[in-house]
Amino acid sequence: MSKYQGPPEAVAAKIANLVRAAEAHKDLYIDQELFELEMSQLFANTWVYVGHASQVPKGGDFTTTTVGTQPVVMVRQADGSIKVLHNRCPHKGVKVAGEACGNTGKFFRCPYHAWTFKTDGKLLAMPLKKGYENTGFDSCEASQGMAAVEAVQVYRDFVFCRLSPTGIGFADYFGESLSTIDNMVDRSPEGKLEVAGGVLRYMHNCNWKMLVDNQTDTCHPMVAHESSAGTAVKVWQQAPAGTPKPMAVELFAPFMNPYEFFENMGIRVWDNGHGHTGVSDSIHADYSAVPGYREQMVAAYGEERAKAILGDVRHNTVYFPNIMVKGPIQTLRLFKPIAANKTLVESWTFRLVGAPDMLLERTLMYNRLVNAPTSVVGHDDLEMYERAQEGLQSMGRDWINVSRLYDPAEHGQVNVATNGTNELQMRNQYRAWAKFMAAATPTDLQTQENPA
Template identity: 65%
Template structure:
């Protein structure tokens, strides 16, 4: 199906209680998302602890765009498209490294400062009088539209013009703040490589699942439910401590009522989180010495407030999720309508006891690895949905649990934890940022010409 790049055409796909399946299965919608949605939003690039020294770089993808995050000589982190302006060669393909004071393309040795500016070209006299300074290639490596480093978390907006960082995220930054404040030094550091888990499904299924509180006790019965059964059947002397594995996995089997009462908060621009009042992370055992170090850093009142927040999953629209109490970030990188690379990163709380990091690493491998019993059942559901959506049974995906007439997504709201309002919030934001640069409708006759030309 061909879609004109208009607000009218996109709006027809998003209704208050349902969305069209083409948002998940159409390669053309995916291409439009790459050109519009992912360009207009602020996307997570990486953490500045991945590039601690000048010249350090890290390569990644912003949707379908290869980019390099690099620390420049002025200590600022820059984000550049990973492409030589000359012939298109990727400048760096290792995931991390140090390039010194400049990048040098391995094909023809064009070199660039770490802010992208063209530094030198061998045998440059060959370009004398050719107008290279007027050509696109003469400008060096292209930077993304805008970069913002928020307490170490580096975000980029590819579009040169658009919504400012603070307006895009607004009060949702409170979740990132809470994750950061859990470090007595107020700082996080990336630990190790991410888990890389390939999903043959659309990226939105993963994002929606982050605040889908009606699936854990069903889809994860085989892992969490079995864990609870084994633990109950074991001979345990009184006072046997619950092993960390049980602390992590058993709460997935909590009853519906637990999830209803934990609450969901939505913020403008598609952000939101589960676990307003409590969450599956609330009952983790205390780590000796940790509270004391937080009190020393922040005072008792603030320390208690920091650990009193146990937000479950915070979705930062469009495509990341963080877990504050776990110090985890998951990046759902869309590689196609039916292909998503999920990277699960963990962070060390600077100046906090190592036991916290041990729990974080355990959570990551137990829940989010390609070898995870929990991950297996999630991926099974996504892939079944990706296939099922092609059926002629219906063209629509339902998102109307606890729908209310006249929902205003530009207002923050706290609701029953099993509402699908956050999913609706995401689709509201999807339409907003997908169409920010689109005309309202195709002028009469013009669409036909364009189609014919293509």
């Protein structure tokens, strides 16, 4: 019998009871029915990352992805604007854009029956059109073409959408958290990023929220990564005196910092589930200087502004529900839910336009060493996720604990900075989860009146 069917109020109450002040029920990670509710409710009512404008530089350029489990296509229009369309032919339901990316020209063509659609989704033509005369076709759903996502926002070339036509606005949803994107873009002397180096993808046999939780879990690096990053550091320590420190060691070594380092670096939370580690320090704070880069930044922004930009060394910023951004190293990880126990991870890298190539080299090396299918560090985390996914099936306990440094006074607070090992950001994410799951009941969707 279904746990999550019935009157909307009853379903909302059941969902709310899955999150306590400092605990979350294991069903959030293992229940497939609850996962499906997340896809239809949580991912419809939050602003979800779709892609970067540099992926579609010319009219007709497109890239395909998913929002939750909904297939969508992001496409550049002839006038330079960007549209997000549901990737479904209104005729028989076939995915229209079947490739990961490309250029469709002036229209999309369904590969099944050759219906064609303008790049904004409107129906352009179909074979044997006379066969639809006097059938009422003009008033049916199919005549409207590929459905466009109404709520789309491009912020400094980062493209987000909200599948629900009504709900929380973009600015209200993200608020001050957008400062992380601002900092990453401003690290370019020209104030511009572009996707570079392709994308690394690999499957995780675990729930998507495990990856989101991990991004601000600062009590695991010195434990889980001892065998990988720790080994690399030990090997380096045996190098002859005077040996230049390899870039890889610079990237690995900070993972082995002690608890005190992570406590002191701090964590900040914002409303709606967003937050970041690295308030006053981070594992990205002590990389070697890149020749000429600082001079470029000073020339572009002035001494004071350049110092402020480069001095902001946030570690991981979580944009709820499912991306993490590393501003100082210019990477973005997208956690794409597939099933309750399966998540596809995409790791994207960006070029700072106008900056020295060595910065992109460091970004790409970090991505390979930490986030790739061949990663040394990332598989430590993957093993923990999969062990957790298996362990949560146990009947021995029902709740996950995130009570480290819990304070009842934290409820309702936003833009709060605290101890870097505080599990406040995880609690913040659970509260946002409950909020947007409840906001997506049919009754609420009919009464929301705050379009983007």
